[in-house]
Amino acid sequence: MEASLARGLARAARAMAHQPDLQATLDTVCAEAVAAVGADACSIFLLRKGTVHTAAVSTPELRAAEEAQVAAGEGPCLDVVRQRRVVDVPDLRTERRWPRWAPRMVELGWLSVLSVPLVERDRTVGSLNFVSRAAGGLGEPAADVGRLFAEHASLALTAARTEYSLVEAVGTRHAVGLAQGILMERYGLDVDRAFEAMRRCSQEGNVKLRSVAEHVVRDRRLPGGDAAVRG
Incomplete structure (x- = not known):
């Protein structure tokens, strides 16, 4: 060369x-x-x-x-x-x-x-x-x-x-953790039920879990409102 x-x-x-x-x-x-x-x-x-x-x-x-x-x-x-x-x-x-x-x-x-x-x-x-x-x-x-x-x-x-x-994974975990805390405080959920509510919302809306978590952090509620928590 x-x-x-x-x-x-x-x-x-x-x-x-x-x-x-x-x-x-x-x-x-x-x-x-x-x-x-x-x-x-x-x-x-x-x-x-x-x-x-x-x-x-x-x-x-x-x-x-x-x-x-x-x-x-x-x-x-x-x-x-x-x-x-x-x-x-x-x-x-x-x-x-x-x-x-x-x-x-x-x-x-x-x-x-x-x-x-x-x-x-x-x-x-x-x-x-x-x-x-x-x-x-x-x-x-x-x-x-x-x-x-x-x-x-x-x-x-x-x-x-x-x-x-790696950056995306870290960002997703951080957003999900913040969203779980918000849902737990607002609706009296435990950690697993808060995550399940977001996962269900992600699947039914065909959107990424991180997008659901970011919505919760921004609006203090799931994209489907209170009904989405009850499933």
Whole structure:
């Protein structure tokens, strides 16, 4: 590996690892990826509950193109998530694999695409997608750098998602505890009955337990009012 590339990847890894939250990490990955590969723009697709969504883009101009890919249900970025392989498209003007999506990309001014899988604990969780306004703008050298960059990006995203989950868990426990205390004081419930009232409200309303707890803390009552306590 060239010394300049190694230094660039190391600097990018540090930048990605020192972000305050998950979205900031995603945005930084996109920005650093553009510089590392020499693309015109970059996006990140992530898989969540079986559905692929656009998690970040380096420029607003790219969002319409990526959302068109999701809407069409076809495209290289989706193929990467499904098949866990690098997809390099040198010229979208002659591409026939994605007849609904490729013409839309050309219409928006994007002519070549390189998509690389993002892997977390041996599981494909998304794709890192580089695009260029020039045909043939991304080739084999870019693919090699893209693979290396994706490995660093995957580690940064795994760490950010783990931290986000921990913060969410701590926040949920804190909110639930406060809400339990409020319900116990207002309705004379014990700890278990206060929790059961919130759990029942969460299930019947199809909302997260944390949302129910935050409502109790804010309004001093369950979303369903006094009747929700009696069940």
